[in-house]
Amino acid sequence: MTSTTTELIPAPLTVGKPAASAGIPGAGADFLLDAGTVLDAGPGTERTARWLRGALGAATGFALPPGSGDGGGAVQLRIRPEESARLGPEGYTLHVDGDAVTVHGGGPAGVFWGAQTLRQLLGPDAFRRAPLAPGRRWTVPGTAVEDAPRLRWRGLMLDVARHFTPKEGVLRYLDLMAAHKLNVFHFHLTDDQGWRVEIKRYPKLTETGAWRARTKFGHRASPLWEEKPHGGHYTQDDIREIVAYAAERHIAVVPEIDLPGHSQAAIAAYPELGNTDVIDTTALSVWDTWGISPNVLAPTDTTLRFYEGVFEELLELFPADATEFPADPAAPPYPSFSAFIHVGGDECPKDQWRRSPAAQARIKELGLADEDALQSWFIRHFDRWLSARGRRLIGWDEILEGGLAEGAAVASWRGYQGGIAAARAGHDVVMCPEQHVYLDHRQAAGPDEPVPIGFVRTLEDVYRFEPVPPELDARQAGHVLGTQANLWTEVMENHARVDYQAFPRLAAFAEVAWSRLPAPAERDFAGFERRMTAHYRRLDALGVDYRPPSGPRPWQRRPGVPGRPLDGPPPKR
Numbered sequence: 001m002t003s004t005t006t007e008l009i010p011a012p013l014t015v016g017k018p019a020a021s022a023g024i025p026g027a028g029a030d031f032l033l034d035a036g037t038v039l040d041a042g043p044g045t046e047r048t049a050r051w052l053r054g055a056l057g058a059a060t061g062f063a064l065p066p067g068s069g070d071g072g073g074a075v076q077l078r079i080r081p082e083e084s085a086r087l088g089p090e091g092y093t094l095h096v097d098g099d100a101v102t103v104h105g106g107g108p109a110g111v112f113w114g115a116q117t118l119r120q121l122l123g124p125d126a127f128r129r130a131p132l133a134p135g136r137r138w139t140v141p142g143t144a145v146e147d148a149p150r151l152r153w154r155g156l157m158l159d160v161a162r163h164f165t166p167k168e169g170v171l172r173y174l175d176l177m178a179a180h181k182l183n184v185f186h187f188h189l190t191d192d193q194g195w196r197v198e199i200k201r202y203p204k205l206t207e208t209g210a211w212r213a214r215t216k217f218g219h220r221a222s223p224l225w226e227e228k229p230h231g232g233h234y235t236q237d238d239i240r241e242i243v244a245y246a247a248e249r250h251i252a253v254v255p256e257i258d259l260p261g262h263s264q265a266a267i268a269a270y271p272e273l274g275n276t277d278v279i280d281t282t283a284l285s286v287w288d289t290w291g292i293s294p295n296v297l298a299p300t301d302t303t304l305r306f307y308e309g310v311f312e313e314l315l316e317l318f319p320a321d322a323t324e325f326p327a328d329p330a331a332p333p334y335p336s337f338s339a340f341i342h343v344g345g346d347e348c349p350k351d352q353w354r355r356s357p358a359a360q361a362r363i364k365e366l367g368l369a370d371e372d373a374l375q376s377w378f379i380r381h382f383d384r385w386l387s388a389r390g391r392r393l394i395g396w397d398e399i400l401e402g403g404l405a406e407g408a409a410v411a412s413w414r415g416y417q418g419g420i421a422a423a424r425a426g427h428d429v430v431m432c433p434e435q436h437v438y439l440d441h442r443q444a445a446g447p448d449e450p451v452p453i454g455f456v457r458t459l460e461d462v463y464r465f466e467p468v469p470p471e472l473d474a475r476q477a478g479h480v481l482g483t484q485a486n487l488w489t490e491v492m493e494n495h496a497r498v499d500y501q502a503f504p505r506l507a508a509f510a511e512v513a514w515s516r517l518p519a520p521a522e523r524d525f526a527g528f529e530r531r532m533t534a535h536y537r538r539l540d541a542l543g544v545d546y547r548p549p550s551g552p553r554p555w556q557r558r559p560g561v562p563g564r565p566l567d568g569p570p571p572k573r
Contacts, residue, residue, distance in 0.1 A: 007534035008120055010181055010511035012147035018095055029098030033060065033122070033138040038067025038074050045077040045105075047248050048112045052077075055119060060138050061131040072099040075118070077111050080104045090183075091148030094118060096140045106148075109250040113181050117145055124537035127179070151467065153337060153430050153482025154513035155184035155254075156506070158498075161191035161265075162290070163215075163489040164232035165498070171245050172495070176502075176542065178249040180510035184337050185246055186484060188256045189234075192264035192287040192295075196233045197255070199313050202270065202306070206233040209269035212286040218451055218491060218561040220290035226493075231286075239317045247321065252337035254394070255318050259307060260297040260378045261348030267295055273303050275352040275359065290490045292347045299353065299362045299374055304381060311341065311382070315389060337481075340409065341386055345379050345395035369402075376402030383408050394430070397422070411484065413438075415571060416469050423472055423479040432484040435570030436465040437509060439501050440488045442565060443547055450500065450558035451491040455570040459549075463508040463528055464520040485509045491563065496545040500556050503546035507535055 008015065018028050033056075041049035052075065053064050069076060083091055084106030092105040092114035101118060105111030119126050121140050156177055158165065165173075174185060189196045195209035211231035217224035234242070246253045264287045267274040274281035275298045287293050297303050320339035350371035353359035363374050376399070383393040383405035394409040397418030404410070409428040412419030419429040432438075434454075441454035467483035485506060492498045508528065517523050529549075539546050547556070 007531045008117060008145075009507055009528075009531055009535045010514035011517075011531075012117065012145050013516065014144075014146045016144055018097055018142060018144040028142045030142050031096050031098060031101050031140040032073075033062065033075075033101075033140060034073075035062050036073050037062060037064060038069050039064040040067060040069045040074045040076040042076075042078040044079045044108050045111045047108060047250070048077055048103075048115050051112065051248060052115050052118075056122070056126060058129045059122075059126045059131065060136075061134075062138075069100060074099075075101045076103065077115070078102070078104050079107060079111060081106075083110065087146070087148040090152075092117075092145075093147075094143070094145040096121070096143050098142070101140055109183070110148075112178075112250045113147070113149075114145075116179060116181060117147065119179075120538070124534065124541050127538050127541035149181065149514045150516050151480075151482035151513050153184050153484065154182045154510065155186050155430065155432075155482065155484030156182055157186035157188055157256075157432070157484055157486040159188040159191070159487060159489045160196050161188055161194045161489075163493050164194065164196060164210075164230065165489075165495065166232065167234060167238045167242065169495050169498075170242055173498075174242070174246050174249055174251055176506075176544070177251055179538070179542070180507060181514050182506075182510055183251050184482075184484065185251050185253045186256060186342060186486075187242075187253055188258075188342075190256070190258050190265065191262045192293040193290075194231055194286060195265045195269065197239060197257075197314070197317070198233055198235050199310050200236070201309050201313065204269040205266060205310075207269070209265040209286060212288045214288050215493075216289040216490075217493075218558075219453065219564040220490075221564065222562045224561060225288075236313075236317055243318060252321075252340075253318060254337065254340045254342055255314060256342035256344060257307070257310060257314065258344030258346075259382075260299070260303075260375060261292070261346065262344055263297050264293040264295045267297070270306065273297055273306060275356045277358050278352045278356045292349060294349045294351055296348055296352055297378075298356070299359050299378060307382070308385060311385070314341065315391060320391060339390065340392050340394045342394050342411070343379065343382055345375070345399040346413070347396075347398065348375055350375075372402035374402070375399075376405070379408065380405040409481070413486070419480070420469050420472065420476075423476045426479065428479050428481050430481050430484050431467040431469075432486055434486075435572075437462065437483065437485040438488065439485050439505055439509075440491065442563070443501075443505065444551065445565075446551060448552050448557050449563075450497070450552060450556060451561050452563040452565040453491060454564070455566045455568075457505070457570075459505055459508050459529075459532075460525050462505045463512065463525050464523055465509070465512050466520050467512065483509075483513050491561075496556070499545035500547050500552070503539060503544050504532060504536070504549075507532065507539075 089107030090109045092110040094114045095102045103114035195205045210233040215226045215230045217226050268284045268286050271281035353371045379399045397412045410422040411430045415433050423429050441457045442449045442452040
């Protein structure tokens with residue numbers, strides 16, 4: 001095998017030389033991609049064909065026109081039902097010899113992931129947006145790859161509420177996800193510090209709620225401020241473009257509208273949503289610091305009807321596609337991850353409800369035990385509302401408090417225990433424990449780490465993360481849909497800071513989610529580091545401002561900006 005075939009990230013199931021066939025010219029030879037190469041795309045592979053022409057066409061300068069390739073010189077894309085039965089709908093085989101490159105997928109997504117592997121086999125310059133030199137030879141090493149993902153939900157959460165990421169930055173991260181075979185984009189659109197999606201019936205959500213007057217610089221205990229307005233939002237057409245762009249890359253988009261906590265931006269825009277019998281909600285503004293705001297939604301019919309209106313528009317913007325993004329390959333037609341709507345449900349302080357006569361009256365009216373049960377009532381209401389419209393609710397693991405809504409799925413962030421409890425109770429789970437895959441946590445203990453937050457989580461730590469708790473039996477483990485890395489942006493003021501926190505650790509996370517690795521202690525991290533040598537060159541070509549293995553570059557440091565580092569190892573569970 002050539003060095004290129006042993007540098008793939010995430011690692012495939014198998015990779016090797018194709019079996020030599022006696023009497024067949026070119027068997028086992030490298031394939032030359034040139035101006036005469038055609039793209040032979042079978043039914044159902046149109047998205048991958050468009051992507052290949054755009055990505056490889058830009059890097060190589062070759063048009064890759066449609067053609068049969070009967071005389072050789074073709075990249076052939078096919079969906080094969082037998083591959084789906086053997087490898088699942090996201091599985092694929094890739095065969096390269098002197099005559100052709102053949103990608104067979106179990107479904108449309110499998111063909112696309114095979115095309116991502118083909119791009120890696122062409123070398124780092126295949127990740128550039130224009131040819132570096134005319135007349136360059138582009139060769140794909142003769143190889144045979146067989147591959148399929150370990151986990152179905154392979155996600156990345158991007159927080160655009162704390163620091164806004166413009167549309168082009170979101171599209172860029174969808175491309176980076178696709179390059180790493182990640183297939184769920186969790187879009188954190190609202191929080192105390194900003195509301196980022198246009199809702200036409202409630203225009204003040206973005207007129208007022210999308211902007212704050214100033215921003216804390218560093219951790220919330222920092223004395224530093226950026227004394228200028230910060231904000232922005234996505235129009236509904238922006239959202240449609242983002243969702244369509246993701247779908248072209250076989251990525252499901254799961255939007256998050258946070259409730260009943262993390263809602264000060266919404267209350268600032270529409271004060272009647274807050275606990276008006278406790279505080280003067282008309283005096284609230286979009287929050288300008290970090291942490292957990294005490295200002296939460298009031299448990300009133302007015303609030304329920306308001307958010308039903310929000311979700312009505314949201315469901316149109318984020319349609320569920322029942323044929324793509326397979327959630328359960330054992331039960332066609334595949335339930336879609338794009339059917340999920342995230343409602344937050346985390347970090348909801350109950351003090352205002354305890355002091356609110358209206359909230360206490362609602363608890364008594366509903367026969368609830370306490371304020372935790374009131375939060376559960378909130379979540380259950382929207383679980384029923386979404387279910388009636390063919391959608392599924394997912395929330396952070398606090399939705400377990402007071403009783404879990406019947407059809408709800410759990411994103412387990414406060415360690416493994418919430419996910420374990422949910423899976424044992426028969427609920428689906430996405431594992432994203434803070435102490436392992438919160439990529440806002442610092443990458444090293446050195447003094448040069450910019451705005452250090454949380455525990456040290458090195459590249460190796462992420463590589464040794466195990467998403468499926470060993471204490472679950474086979475039935476319970478079947479409820480672990482997959483895993484997700486989270487990027488909270490309080491101290492990430494621009495895309496370069498997001499890049500630094502995400503990479504290279506997101507590459508390690510992608511391999512954990514996709515590849516069938518041994519137990520954490522037995523994983524070949526040295527081999528992964530060796531493959532990362534090539535992957536850094538791919539990231540360079542993509543313009544990713546990653547953290548180098550030797551530490552931050554001078555412009556990546558933030559001297560004098562305080563963070564909140566936590567010493568010692570993180571809690572194991």
